[in-house]
Amino acid sequence: MPEVTAALVKELRERTGAGMMDCKRALGDSNGDIEAAIDWLRKKGLAAAAKKAGRVAAEGLVGVACQGRAGAVVEVNSETDFVARNEAFQGFVRQVAALAVDGDGELDRLSRAPYPGSSRNVEEELTHLIATIGENLVLRRVARLAVKQGGVYSYVHNSLGSGLGKIGVIVALESAAPEPALAALGRQLAMHVAAASPLYLDTAAVPAAVLDRERGVLRDQALASGKAGAIVDRMVEGRLRKFYEEFVLLDQIFVVDQETRIAKVVENAAKSAGAPIAITGFVRFALGEGIERNRSDFAAEVAAAAQIRH
Secondary structure, X not given: OOOOOHHHHHHHHHHHOOOHHHHHHHHHHOOOOHHHHHHHHHHOOOOOOOOOOOOOOOEEEEEEEEEOOEEEEEEEEEOOXXXXXXXXXXXXXXXXXXXXXXXXXXHHHHHHOEOOOOOOEHHHHHHHHHHHHOXXXXXXXXXXXXXXXXXXXXXXXXXXXXXXEOEEEEEEEXXXXXXXXXXXXXXXXXXXXXXXXXXXXXXXXXXXXXXHHHHHHHHHHHHHOOOOOHHHHHHHHHHHHHHHHHHEHHHOEOOOOOOOEHHHHHHHHHHHHOOOEEEEEEXXXXXXXXXXXXXXXXHHHHHHHHHHHO
16 A cells, blocks of 8 residues: 555545545555545545635735726735735735736736836835735736626625725626626626636536546446446436536526526526627636645644653
8 A cells, every 4th residue: 555644634634524544545545646535535425526625825815806898806915814904905906906907817917017106017016015014925816807898797705995805706798788787797697606616617618537537436426326327327417417506607506596597697687688698707716725824733832842841
């Protein structure tokens, strides 16, 4: 059996909720590959379907800005949550989001863009802000959406000010429908994305590798139940529909009414507005997702200190 470290077991337990010994066996049978171990546990019915989400381990703000047919979202991280309430920091995030609307969605180019009201670019202004505030700050990521006709609309959750918060969403709607109708629909859809966390716009956007992996897990689960042949195929496709309902925006149930699929919500809005409406893209940034923070083990520190004294 390959070496299975305590750190790997801990990570697998945190991601699946499975027992320690089951996690050790899964990692051993999977040669230490944590993704394969997750599948192993799911096939054994020992872990819930995993919706991969990085552990939130960073502070700062997500900033959102929209202007007509374009919109952008940025994330700027800080070491402490206290900085998120700093007016200078908030002003920087808000200004960078506004600059990103006129950019191309590339982080490097945004960093080199001239910062309004100074002789510095964005990266240099951030360095200046670090010296002023006294904390490490990072312009982590940016995304931009634009349409030829219609608009880009936003929603910010846990807002700390105009366009600033912990979760930021933008949704692009391509349409010739009247602006008030698009704005109302766009905000509701952005709120839905914030709450439901879809990964893909439609089923065609789901990568083939993701579908193949999911089908493999679902097939093994069906076979383990004792079913065979065509029954297994039907079970797999039925469960795959649930996968779409969880991760694909157009297949999700609208959080506002808890009964209508998003595709139907858009269709109904188009009928009311008298013009076709298409969601052409969405972006959801949650503060700190995917960033690891070094967490101290207080009990281990006390034990180590006791050993040193003795």
